[in-house]
Amino acid sequence: MLGKLNYKYLAVLIILLLVISLMEMVFANDFSNLSTYELNQSFTQVQPNLSNDKLDKFILGKSFFRIPWVEAPSSTTARDGLGPLFSANTCINCHAKNGRGKVFEVNNIVDKSHVIHLSIPSNGTDEHQGIIAKLGFIPEPNYGVQISINGVPGVPFEAKSLVHYSTKNIHYTDGTIISLQQPIVKLEKLGYGDLLPNTIISARIAPALVGLGLLEQITDEQILANEDINDANHDGISGKANRVWSEQTNKIEIGRYAWKASAPTVKYQSANAAVNDMGLTNPIYEHQSCTLMQVECINSSKDGEKHELTAQRLNAISYYLTHLKLPKSIISQYQGQRLFSKIGCSQCHVPSYLLPNITIYPYSDFLLHDMGKDLADGRSEFDALGNEWRTPPLWRLGRVSLILKDNKNFLHDGRARNLEQAIIWHGGESGKSKTLFMNLPVSSRGKILQFLNEI
Amino acid sequence: MTIQKKLMISFGLTVVMIISAASVFLSRDEINPLLITYANIATVNYMDALNDAKKLGTKLKDFTNNPTIETMGNAKAAWLNARESYGQTEAFRLSNGPIDVEEGWHTSYGAPEGRLNAWPLDENMIDYITNSKGRKTSGNIIDTPGMFNPGGENPLLIDVSIITSDVLAALNGNGGYANVATGYHVIEFLLWGQDQDYANFIKDNVTHGALLAGQRALTDYTINANADRRKQYLNAAVSLIIADLESITSAWADGDSTNYKAALLGKNSDVTKNINAKVALKQIFSGLGIFIKSELANERIAIAVLTPSEEDEHSCFSDNTHRDITQNFQGFKNLLFGTYNSFDYGVALIDAMKDKTKLMGLIASVNTKINQMNTLAQVSRHFDYQIRPNDSQARQIKKLKNELRAIGDQMIYVAKSNGIDLTVGNIMDVGEIKL
Numbered sequence: 001m002l003g004k005l006n007y008k009y010l011a012v013l014i015i016l017l018l019v020i021s022l023m024e025m026v027f028a029n030d031f032s033n034l035s036t037y038e039l040n041q042s043f044t045q046v047q048p049n050l051s052n053d054k055l056d057k058f059i060l061g062k063s064f065f066r067i068p069w070v071e072a073p074s075s076t077t078a079r080d081g082l083g084p085l086f087s088a089n090t091c092i093n094c095h096a097k098n099g100r101g102k103v104f105e106v107n108n109i110v111d112k113s114h115v116i117h118l119s120i121p122s123n124g125t126d127e128h129q130g131i132i133a134k135l136g137f138i139p140e141p142n143y144g145v146q147i148s149i150n151g152v153p154g155v156p157f158e159a160k161s162l163v164h165y166s167t168k169n170i171h172y173t174d175g176t177i178i179s180l181q182q183p184i185v186k187l188e189k190l191g192y193g194d195l196l197p198n199t200i201i202s203a204r205i206a207p208a209l210v211g212l213g214l215l216e217q218i219t220d221e222q223i224l225a226n227e228d229i230n231d232a233n234h235d236g237i238s239g240k241a242n243r244v245w246s247e248q249t250n251k252i253e254i255g256r257y258a259w260k261a262s263a264p265t266v267k268y269q270s271a272n273a274a275v276n277d278m279g280l281t282n283p284i285y286e287h288q289s290c291t292l293m294q295v296e297c298i299n300s301s302k303d304g305e306k307h308e309l310t311a312q313r314l315n316a317i318s319y320y321l322t323h324l325k326l327p328k329s330i331i332s333q334y335q336g337q338r339l340f341s342k343i344g345c346s347q348c349h350v351p352s353y354l355l356p357n358i359t360i361y362p363y364s365d366f367l368l369h370d371m372g373k374d375l376a377d378g379r380s381e382f383d384a385l386g387n388e389w390r391t392p393p394l395w396r397l398g399r400v401s402l403i404l405k406d407n408k409n410f411l412h413d414g415r416a417r418n419l420e421q422a423i424i425w426h427g428g429e430s431g432k433s434k435t436l437f438m439n440l441p442v443s444s445r446g447k448i449l450q451f452l453n454e455i
Numbered sequence: 456m457t458i459q460k461k462l463m464i465s466f467g468l469t470v471v472m473i474i475s476a477a478s479v480f481l482s483r484d485e486i487n488p489l490l491i492t493y494a495n496i497a498t499v500n501y502m503d504a505l506n507d508a509k510k511l512g513t514k515l516k517d518f519t520n521n522p523t524i525e526t527m528g529n530a531k532a533a534w535l536n537a538r539e540s541y542g543q544t545e546a547f548r549l550s551n552g553p554i555d556v557e558e559g560w561h562t563s564y565g566a567p568e569g570r571l572n573a574w575p576l577d578e579n580m581i582d583y584i585t586n587s588k589g590r591k592t593s594g595n596i597i598d599t600p601g602m603f604n605p606g607g608e609n610p611l612l613i614d615v616s617i618i619t620s621d622v623l624a625a626l627n628g629n630g631g632y633a634n635v636a637t638g639y640h641v642i643e644f645l646l647w648g649q650d651q652d653y654a655n656f657i658k659d660n661v662t663h664g665a666l667l668a669g670q671r672a673l674t675d676y677t678i679n680a681n682a683d684r685r686k687q688y689l690n691a692a693v694s695l696i697i698a699d700l701e702s703i704t705s706a707w708a709d710g711d712s713t714n715y716k717a718a719l720l721g722k723n724s725d726v727t728k729n730i731n732a733k734v735a736l737k738q739i740f741s742g743l744g745i746f747i748k749s750e751l752a753n754e755r756i757a758i759a760v761l762t763p764s765e766e767d768e769h770s771c772f773s774d775n776t777h778r779d780i781t782q783n784f785q786g787f788k789n790l791l792f793g794t795y796n797s798f799d800y801g802v803a804l805i806d807a808m809k810d811k812t813k814l815m816g817l818i819a820s821v822n823t824k825i826n827q828m829n830t831l832a833q834v835s836r837h838f839d840y841q842i843r844p845n846d847s848q849a850r851q852i853k854k855l856k857n858e859l860r861a862i863g864d865q866m867i868y869v870a871k872s873n874g875i876d877l878t879v880g881n882i883m884d885v886g887e888i889k890l
Contacts, residue, residue: 045883052857059753060761068633070577071606078764089607089631112608150608153594325880 043098061320081308085148086279094206099403101206103414116147136382156191202377203413213322239367260384267318282309336451343436363394372427398453488802503540519686522676542782550742553706567699576635607631618687647772665836668774740870744882748863774837
């Protein structure tokens with residue numbers, strides 16, 4: 001009996017290993033004509049044929065993206081203003097090679113690109129409603145919107161985060177078992193007392209900076225065309241654009257960037273990261289994120305004197321990010337794509353958009369969807385609810401993996417260690433497609449995964 | 456499956472054997488003359504840089520033994536002189552060579568570029584500065600007699616009771632790569648001090664004038680409480696430069712069949728280390744393209760002019776940036792034309808190019824602009840004044856930068872005429888700094 005069972009497992013294991021090794025061979029072939037250098041530079045190259053003036057703006061932005069900021073005051077006049085509270089001293093720290101972040105830096109030390117957002121539930125008062133209208137959520141009163149893991153001398157950091165995993169096994173109908181890791185995030189060494197008991201802690205890893213210039217060219221109308229808030233067509237998939245307040249335009253805009261689509265533009269998101277990740281005030285976020293009880297932070301900030309990241313430099317950073325070259329996709333077969341559509345993935349991961357001069361294939365509708373209770377973080381951001389996430393674009397996932405090497409982290413908090421696990425985590429509106437995926441024969445599943453690595 | 460795997464492995468081994476056999480065969484027959492020229496220039500240029508660094512070491516010793524205006528002046532002159540030869544060696548960077556390669560066997564030379572030439576530096580970490588509020592800062596390596604926290608991200612506490620080369624090496628990059636504790640620019644800062652002529656960039660009442668650089672007082676080395684620690688720092692920093700350059704000259708030394716030069720020329724006694732000639736040339740062309748376009752034109756000139764920022768000048772304490780630009784370009788020309796110090800080293804990269812008109816035109820134009828920049832730096836205003844937005848020279852420097860970019864693009868054609876395919880992407884970007 002036992003012998004038989006083992007034999008069965010062995011057979012499945014061998015088939016799986018064969019599939020994996022075949023897939024590896026396929027990938028090796030597809031990437032083999034690219035040098036290591038080119039692969040390493042995947043997301044960092046400039047669009048070709050920029051004029052000298054445009055190239056100037058690009059490299060200026062790049063310099064502010066990459067060269068470390070130092071604490072003020074200093075004689076490094078172009079780059080002072082780091083902190084008082086901060087998590088990293090450059091943008092590139094969290095977007096290595098402009099790719100995505102990771103959970104662990106080394107061993108079990110949490111990487112700075114794994115960021116902890118904080119919020120508390122609204123109490124329904126006018127004050128809270130007012131904050132939500134502008135910010136999208138209520139910050140934790142003692143710590144603010146995000147945990148800073150560093151402070152300049154004299155300003156205690158806010159906390160360090162710990163990530164542990166509990167394991168749960170998922171069974172395919174064909175007997176394959178997939179082991180998922182469910183994160184348990186804790187904060188330790190809290191520098192400013194306890195968090196409010198009902199604080200919502202949401203972990204997010206930095207997204208890859210891929211094709212942002214092209215995504216910005218998609219019109220709001222194109223995004224709204226895919227909305228189906230009440231599932232009027234009864235296909236089980238809704239889809240809602242996030243409507244967010246913009247300090248840039250002083251009105252409500254359609255959000256399309258960040259994990260809950262809370263940022264309307266690349267510039268807005270860059271400004272947000274500048275103030276929350278590095279403590280750099282700027283034209284969109286004019287004040288340091290010190291809370292009322294963070295006296296050292298308040299005393300050492302220079303609010304109102306000047307923008308640490310000036311308008312010109314913020315513009316240059318967003319220019320840099322929107323003028324990076326999108327590397328080529330390497331699709332070698334379309335069976336995976338057909339299967340991807342057939343099981344319904346493309347309902348949310350909408351393949352293409354027609355721009356004025358080009359069709360692009362980001363595989364996203366940029367809308368919010370209920371992703372089920374397993375992925376829910378309980379945090380609202382404007383119209384995004386606690387169980388809703390923006391469909392992330394899937395283009396160039398293979399290169400994202402290459403940049404990550406051994407630290408492959410997918411989904412908002414990096415809990416999935418490969419694309420298959422990321423699919424299995426799908427729930428809510430995407431549960432049906434997930435089930436269809438799991439019922440496919442192993443070779444078809446492999447084709448979909450291969451396709452995802454090639455788009 | 457086991458059989459399949461075995462077959463795959465044996466097939467793989469066969470391929471490796473064929474390739475290595477072929478490379479042995481090639482290496483016996485002929486060495487690519489372009490590589491010989493390139494490697495021989497590296498040998499002498501790094502040797503000059505090492506000797507000049509040693510002279511700097513001697514002058515720093517003289518100065519720290521007996522700090523006078525004269526010995527300080529001699530030390531400064533020796534620093535400026537050392538930059539002349541080192542500046543030319545920078546053309547060997549970004550070519551997968553021992554100076555900065557991040558992976559492969561030649562990392563055994565320590566890839567010390569970041570330790571030798573890191574900039575910009577947060578000088579506030581090294582010694583006092585006068586900050587934008589006009590106050591002298593404290594809490595730096597010089598004024599901390601015990602354990603020092605370099606700040607930044609996950610910094611390690613370092614015992615700086617005695618400042619040695621090892622202590623500086625441990626501090627460099629500790630807490631993030633803004634924390635520069637070693638190299639030429641550190642010595643520059645300790646000799647000259649801040650150059651505070653940036654009244655144009657921020658509100659600042661301190662200005663020394665268009666032809667003066669940093670004005671560190673001699674008393675920093677005589678009656679000042681931390682005088683001895685500054686002396687320790689200078690001597691430790693130059694020892695590390697010398698040690699690093701010794702390592703690099705050994706990589707390029709003649710008569711060693713186990714070093715990088717032997718591998719580049721395909722005659723390393725360990726044949727697995729030999730670099731295929733085409734691969735070597737591609738790395739060289741690509742490195743030169745990146746250096747001239749991305750590093751020199753963009754990082755070193757464009758950002759300084761565009762920001763505009765004193766800190767983004769390469770040698771901001773001594774106001775020697777005009778010489779950095781000159782010598783960096785000279786290093787590029789050395790390799791392109793196969794010459795060094797007016798001596799012809801043989802077949803050159805440009806020789807095979809049929810139509811040189813455009814490239815030579817650009818080089819002539821850059822030469823003119825660089826000469827003009829040098830003259831102005833001597834007679835009327837240093838680079839930091841020349842890049843002020845309302846200075847007539849700022850436009851010339853912008854043109855210089857654009858022409859250097861165009862020269863970088865020309866490397867595609869130079870490479871092509873030597874049978875090497877290069878794309879724009881190959882010369883576009885300075886590699887990401889390793890995190």
